[in-house]
Amino acid sequence: MSKTPTIGVLAIQGDVREHIRALSDSGVNAVAVKTAASFENIDGLVIPGGESTTMSILAIKNDLFTPLRAMQKSGMPMYGSCAGLIMLSNTVTDGRADQETIGGLDIVAQRNAFGRQVDSFEIDLDIPAIGDEPFHALFIRAPLVASIGPEVEVLATIPAAATNDENDRIVAVRQGNVMATSFHPEITDDLRIHQLFIDIVRAS
Numbered sequence: 001m002s003k004t005p006t007i008g009v010l011a012i013q014g015d016v017r018e019h020i021r022a023l024s025d026s027g028v029n030a031v032a033v034k035t036a037a038s039f040e041n042i043d044g045l046v047i048p049g050g051e052s053t054t055m056s057i058l059a060i061k062n063d064l065f066t067p068l069r070a071m072q073k074s075g076m077p078m079y080g081s082c083a084g085l086i087m088l089s090n091t092v093t094d095g096r097a098d099q100e101t102i103g104g105l106d107i108v109a110q111r112n113a114f115g116r117q118v119d120s121f122e123i124d125l126d127i128p129a130i131g132d133e134p135f136h137a138l139f140i141r142a143p144l145v146a147s148i149g150p151e152v153e154v155l156a157t158i159p160a161a162a163t164n165d166e167n168d169r170i171v172a173v174r175q176g177n178v179m180a181t182s183f184h185p186e187i188t189d190d191l192r193i194h195q196l197f198i199d200i201v202r203a204s
């Protein structure tokens with residue numbers, strides 16, 4: 001793609017403005033989208049952090065799941081942060097019984113997996129796909145990627161040693177044109193996660 005890509009941010013709930021700023025600062029056209037008609041003009045879609053149960057209710061009410069799933073299946077690059085990760089998961093645990101997702105990532109997302117005591121925390125993560133410099137990641141009532149299918153690439157984990165857990169915890173993934181993070185790059189000044197997504201959009 002030689003022209004400047006236009007990336008939509010799904011604007012039904014959540015930190016839409018923050019993603020628009022991060023995308024604009026990264027040199028692409030960023031637009032808020034909330035109707036099927038507005039999906040026509042975008043080259044990629046970001047699903048923001050927020051509250052996935054509310055996003056699901058509003059997407060059902062506004063008949064958005066059918067066009068969103070069709071776009072996803074046709075190969076539209078999509079990136080979700082936090083609640084957006086949940087929206088892009090094929091399976092969710094600890095959700096509402098009637099909660100729906102767009103899907104696209106063959107993962108099980110466990111909502112609010114880090115427990116009440118650690119509602120939010122920050123940690124430096126090694127993310128080889130964006131370079132050697134660690135990424136300072138903010139987690140807010142974050143989901144965990146509890147398991148992944150064979151086609152899912154792990155982009156980042158919180159090492160077991162950092163949490164006294166038995167296992168590393170998966171917090172960033174990619175499957176083809178779809179990527180997701182448990183954390184919120186949109187509320188930091190580090191643009192490298194958005195730039196990685198823009199590279200996917202440009203290559204598609």
Ligand code: GLN
Binds near residue numbers: 049050081083
């Ligand atoms: N706990 C929220 C949910 O389940 C996600 C939190 C967030 O996006 N900061 O959707």
